[in-house]
């Protein structure tokens with residue numbers, strides 16, 4: 001008798017190219033994120049990090065390549081169906097619903113799940129960020145930047161996705177809050193088995209959290225490896241200066 005194993009959760013970005021008219025967003029990118037794993041996407045401004053996340057979400061349509069989520073080819077499927085595919089984005093700049101309360105923001109995050117699950121999900125968010133529990137009736141627009149980042153993460157977690165995409169979650173936050181946010185991302189991966197793609201300009205932060213990293217420059221993958229391999233690698237320095245971009249033989 002053959003027992004069917006459930007397919008492993010995985011995001012696979014296969015030979016992805018996205019263009020904005022004449023401008024290449026990313027070119028021929030290959031990337032894999034496994035269940036409960038955190039991988040970092042690092043690179044300078046304009047390297048193509050956000051474009052990669054948008055392509056995984058279905059917010060931009062690639063000119064070439066495929067996005068495979070949990071074995072299903074979802075290339076070109078619209079972003080509003082992403083939550084049902086098991087992927088949630090924590091966007092750059094937080095983008096919480098500022099005229100809604102903290103609680104309402106969380107409820108919106110959970111609309112794709114059965115209503116009966118909401119209390120448990122919300123409790124998970126409050127365990128992760130006790131500050132949000134105290135601020136439930138407060139309008140999201142009146143929260144501090146760090147609290148808005150907690151809410152944006154909490155809202156994504158309400159969908160109980162298989163994967164969360166974090167677009168520069170530490171940007172503009174004070175060091176202590178950065179620690180809080182990074183610790184939460186680690187717990188989300190460890191306690192909930194949710195895989196993460198972490199976009200980060202601060203490479204030390206990224207390598208401290210992720211098990212593996214992909215280094216982009218000018219839309220191209222120039223280096224990838226485990227965080228241990230990449231830490232202190234001279235090639236990483238070069239990649240940041242853009243000198244590896246476009247070099248042959250990769």
Ligand code: ATP
Pocket residue numbers: 020023024025026043044045046047048049050051052201219
């Ligand atoms: P940042 O850290 O600045 O967000 P990034 O690594 O996320 O950078 P992307 O935002 O993905 O980089 O940009 C990749 C390339 O695509 C850049 O050359 C950028 O100027 C271009 N680009 C991104 N979005 C658009 C757009 N909507 N229209 C035109 N060009 C764009």
